[in-house]
Structures are given as C-alpha cells and as structure tokens.
Amino acid sequence: MDVNQIRKEFPILDQEVNGHPLVYLDSAATSQKPKAVLQKLDEYYRSHNSNVHRGVHTLGNRATEGYEGAREKVRNFINANSTKEIIFTRGTTTAINKVAYSYARANLKKGDEIVITPMEHHSNIIPWQQAAKATGADLKYIPLQPDGTITLEDVEKTITNKTKVVAMVHVSNVLGTINPIKEVATIAHKNGAILLVDGAQSTPHMRVDVQELDCDFFTFSAHKMCGPSGVGVLYGKQELLEKMEPVEFGGEMIDFVDLYESTWKELPWKFEGGTPIIAGAIGLGAAIDFIEEIGIENIEAHEKDLAAYAMQRLRTIEGIEIYGPEKRAGLVTFNLDGVHPHDLATALDQQGIAVRAGHHCAQPLMKWLKVSATARASFYLYNTREEIDKLVVGLEKTKEFFGDVF
Template sequence: MNHWRKDFPILDQEVNGHPLVYLDSAATSQKPIQVIETIDNYYKQYNSNVHRGVHTLGSRATDAYEGAREKVRRFINALSTKTIIFTRGTTSALNLVARSFAHPLIKPEDEIVITPSEHHSNLIPWQQVAKWTGAKLKYLPLETDGSVSMDQVMKMVTDKTKIVAIQQVSNVLGTLHPIKEIARHVHQKGGYIVVDGAQSTPHMKVDVQDLDVDFFAFSGHKMCGPTGIGVLYGREELLNDMEPIEFGGEMIDYVYDYESTWKELPWKFEGGTPIIAGAIGLGAAIDYLESIGLDRIEEHDRKLIRYAYEQLRRIDGITIYGPEDRIALVTFNLGNLHPHDVSTVLDAEGIAVRAGHHCCQPLMRWLDVSATVRASFYLYNDESDIDRLVMGLQKTKEYFGNVFR
C-alpha cells in the first residue's frame, strides 16, 4: 500500500460511488496536509504584506516569503536567491523571458528554435517574438517516438540561432529531453536556452548549474504546492540586464517625476503585492518532497509508469503515443472512441484522467489525432490505481459495444 497517500486528504473520498483514483497530476498535483496547514497557518497567524512594514506580523511574513525563495534556490541548486523570481506559474515565467529578454535581443536575421511538442506556454510566446522582431521560428524535427535527437539539434541549431526553447519533459509523451547536451551545443553556437521544467521538476532532481541552462521555469501546483505560484530561474548577469515588464509598488528603488529606478534582483521583477501565501506554500511543498527524497520519488514514478505501460499495452485496440522510456504519464487513444467519451466513462468509475489536446495542438497534428487521453501519476499513486484504470478501460469498451473497433 502507498504510505504517502495518507498525507493527501482529498484522495480519501468517493466520486460517483467509487473510491477516487486521481490520474491527472500532470495538470495539477494534489496537496499534502503539510502544505495545506502551512498556508492555513499563514492566514491565521501572521497574514501581512511583505517588505513594507516593520511590525511583527510583517517581519514574520517577510521572513517566511524570503525563506521560501531560499528553499527554491537550494531545491534547484541555483547559486543565489537573486536568480529566483516568483511568478504566477510557468506560463508567466516564460512570457517574462520572451518579452523582457528575447524581444530586445532578437534581430530579423536571427532564428528561434522550438519543438512541435511544446506546451502552448512555451510556443505562443516565441511565435509572438518572431512576429515582433521578424526573426525566423524553426521547429526541431522529432523522432518517430516523439524524442529529440542530438543529430537534429546539431543540424538545426546554428550560428543564427539566438534562442532554443524546449521542455525538459513532454506533458503529452512523457519524453525526457537531453537538456544538458542541448545546452552545450546552443552555447557553442552563441545562443541561449530556455527550459520549461513544469513536468520535470516534480519528479526528479533538477540542478540548473549542472544543466547549464540560461532560464528555467516551473510551477508550484504540479509539485504539491498551491496554484498561482511559479518560479523563473535565470542567470544573474542576464536578469540584471533585463528590464521589468510590470511596474508599480515594491519593484522600484526611487521614483522621480519623469523617471524611476528599479530595485535590485530579484525584486525588480516582483511588482505589487507578491504571491505571499503561494510562495510560503511552495516552500512547504519543497520541504515535503525533500523529506521523501527526489530520488525516491523518481524511482517510484518510473516503476509505476513501467507497470502502467505494460498493463495498458495489453488492451486490444489501444494506441499508446511516445517512447517506452517516459516520465510519469501515458497518453493513448482507445480504438476510434473520442477521448472525451473515454474520460466520461472513466469518471463514472471514479477515475480522473485528462482528455483533449493538452495545450499541444501542433503535437496533436504531428500525431495525426485531434485529441488523446492522458493518465498521469505521482507519488500518491500505486499499482492498484493502474489496475482500476485498466478495468475502467475494459468497461469503456463494453459500454460502447459495437461502436468500438
């Protein structure tokens, strides 16, 4: 039995008369009681704004908020808390890089390289930068299983390449991309690498120094933290040269009548009242994950996905997309049934999965489908959840009868 499951109170319930099986952690993870109580305690005991007053509650809130920043720094092995910017999530972090760093940098003769498997959050900002600057947007070809080969990276990333924006783990295929090797080649060509770590950070150790990336973005809500909080890591020298894109209170140093100066890092990018409870909750989530150990979590998740892959591939009529070696999720279609129909039947059995294009429409076109079903796993899942999924899919086939083929 999974002994971590007891830490997640939402999982102790029935849905449609069945014990809940939550298989949608790639969309958002559930929250352990330790995180819930930490956020509750902030609002009950020391709710106050940060970096402003000198009263006791304000000091406690500021200490907790900046303490969370230090926890993030340690969690991803960044050199300094100056390089840790709190954002609303991966989306806002990537947009910050696109608007503040890339837009002023890119020239019409430059190239931006992404993959067809990017989440829209790491695709649309680069479409926009290309439109604003006249730069060329290029797509790195995928292998037949959805992976990225270094041979293609070497061909596509040239002296004209200014930005390579790529996910570390695909939110549809579960593919783990060779970020360290890609970063090395990008830097050899004089470019910069921006990494979407939303799907990797919850499941494995991330070391931004070892990966040698220029920017790395991730979200708290996918790693046992609250919604509405994310992180942008950036190299200090790059962040120092960037201009903020939101202006107002707390990001300023001094306001003159016709111009202003900005605070130092990281606060120049955190205008207005920050996401205080979110950051404190993210710090508690990091405490929780580190108490278990990221190596143990990755081992657990890899064992689970191997079991899921083996069990699902035995179902007649199922098509599984992506490589066999994957991280924490499996995406599939069942015969010619629409993914929404499959998801609806599974929900009637108390099984929560994702159905749709997963904010990856170019990848859906690459797969030659309009949508898929995705089951994603985390530390609170075990083999019994996968067994329930398999039984639910068999019931789906029975329910649709002759319609299924």
C-alpha cells in the same frame, strides 16, 4: 517509500466519486496537496498575514521571513547559485512570457532565429511566435523522431550561428519524453544562443540541478508539485537577469520614483512588481519541504515503476494505441479504437477514475500525431499499481460499453 502512508497525507484522496473510491490520475495537470501545505497556508492566513518587505511590525517581519525563506528553499531545491536568480511568478506561463518579452525582444532582430520543438506546450510556443513577429526573427523547429524524441544530430542541424534563443520542454506533458537538456545547452552555447527550459513536468518528479544543466532560464509551477496554484518560479542566470528590464511596473519593484524617472530595485525584486504572491510562495516552500522529506529520487523511481507497469498493463487491451517513447516520465497518453477521448474520460469518471482528455495544450503535437485529441493518465508519489489495475478494468468496461452501443 511507503505509498500507503504518503496517501494519508492527502485528504482529497479519501473520498468517493460517483460511488467509487477516487483514482486520481491527472497529476500532470495539477497535483493534490498534502496536509503540510494546507496547514502552512492556513497558518499564514490565521497568524502571519501581512505584506512583505515594507513593514517593520511583527506580522510584516514574519511574512517577509516566510516569503524570502521560501526563495532560499527554491534556490536550494534546484541548486541555483543565488537567491537573486529566483523570481516568483504566477506560474510557468508567466515566467516564459517574462523572458520572451524582456530578454528576447531586446536581443533579437530580423534574421535571427528562435528554435523550439513541436512537442512544446502552448505556453512555450505562443510567446516565441509573438517574439518572432515583433522582432522579425525566424521561428524554427527541431524535428521529432517517430517515437516522439529528438536526436542531438537534429539539434546540431537546427541550431545555427543565427540562433539566439532555444526554448525546450524538459519533459513532454503528452509523450513523457525526457529531453537531453544538458547536451542541448552545450550546442546552444556553442552557437552563441541562450537556452530556456520549461520544467513544469520535470521539477516535481526528478532532481533538477540548473547549474549542472547549464540552462540560462528554467521555469516551473508550484501547483504541479504539491504546492498551491497561482505561483511559480523563473530561474535565470544572474548576469542575464541583471541586463534585462522589468515587464511589470509599480510598487515593490522600485528603488526610487521621481515625477519623470524611476529606478529599479536589485535582483530578484525588480521582476516582482506589486504585492507578491506571499502565501503561494510560502506554500511552495512547504511543498518543497514535503518532497525533500520523502526524497525526490524516491519519487522518480516510484513513478518510473508506475509508468513501466502502466505500459505493460495497457498493452493487454486490444485496440489501444500508446504514444511516446519507451523510456519516459510518469505518464501514459493513449487512444482506444472507436472511442473519443472525451467519451473515454467521461466513462472512466463514472467509475471514479480521473484522467485528462483533449489536446493537452499541445495542438501542434496532436497534428504531428495525426489525432485531434488523446487521453492521458499521469502519476505522482501517491499513486499505486492497484490504481493502474483499476484503470485497465475501467478501460475494458468502457470498450465493452461502446462496443455494445455501436
């Protein structure tokens, strides 16, 4: 793939920040948007803006075709069995909460177990904490190895016949760890549990096949994969979704309303109460088209190369500590001796380099790492080795500056 040509599709990258060409290394937080997505959103609002499903006029039909067409693109992209299994949400967080409320609270009781890992994003911890409190279920954690991975032996020991829900990140937003989802699904199902996967950091970067993974629920967000913010996806196996009750009620998700009783639409619409995220879904569809044109396998190979190169180059800096396993997704999280991550990120920003600093919505993992915060450089299809070289130069300058100050 021609990265220089790809970069031309992202207008935001063609600018200077603080007098330097922008080096954007924060795609794990949110990715930038290509012209194809920006144009599709503009086209929708200029030419097709209307509500979906309810109208019979031309604009309504166009909007509905765009919205439901995007659902089919999502289904194909993650290889779901049916569009009935694709529910549009506000994002990964909302999708996880829907399952924690609708499925978990209806199926858990005192003495049951919920199993997660310490590497989870807060959005895959707090909903399960609340579900455990509401039902009396016990919350358990699969232990981490020193390099931030999990072993299947520990998975086997942690998941028991009391376990009813397993929730796990596919790729850690801090460590870059890629979890063995298919094998975990086998262990969970053997014990009668369901598996939810947080795919926010995997779906933009590698081929996801939910049928091959055999997960029961899978979630991701558009804004991390070249799409607009405020829209995401909950995939669920149809037989599970059919049995679940909606958690949001109102227009769009109903079939019939009487004074004292109501009935719901069929899947997937019973989980999409209110005016749906029409433009967002259409924008996500355009993002999927863009990614598919480049090839998700090409993107994955490119990012693996960048991650390996970044690890090699960063290790030349004295006093740097890198967290996570050797085999990882396209991000590197680190600290530099004597420099707080927030100061580090500020100093890099003055050189036009955007990285993330803080606890990355993973405070339990920070505690496990025995740090309060870290810096993170994350890569996507538009990043280059030259940008990693600029990061290394920027870190050396930052180290020199703070060394002189102190």
